[in-house]
Amino acid sequence: xxxxxxxxxxxxxxxxxxxxxPYFPFCSERCKLIDLGLxxxxxxxxxxxxxxxxxxxxxxxxxxxxxxxx
Numbered sequence: 483x484x485x486x487x488x489x490x491x492x493x494x495x496x497x498x499x500x501x502x503x504p505y506f507p508f509c510s511e512r513c514k515l516i517d518l519g520l521x522x523x524x525x526x527x528x529x530x531x532x533x534x535x536x537x538x539x540x541x542x543x544x545x546x547x548x549x550x551x552x
Contacts, residue, residue: 490517 485496490513500506508514520526 488513490514 483496483498485494486507487494488509489507491509493509495503495509497503497506503509505511505514508517517526
């Protein structure tokens with residue numbers, strides 16, 4: 483049987499079909515809501531690459547990744 487880990491707590495979930503997991507890809511409503519809250523608080527986010535035009539709009543500050551060695 484296929485197995486996945488809950489996206490929030492890491493609990494291993496075993497299933498025959500995705501229908502077996504009502505909160506897929508989470509193990510419970512609690513983990514699903516906690517994850518949603520992290521997105522709402524912008525602790526999770528999807529960023530787009532910084533273009534030269536956008537960097538100029540930000541005043542040339544950039545992302546600071548060079549300073550952190552990233």
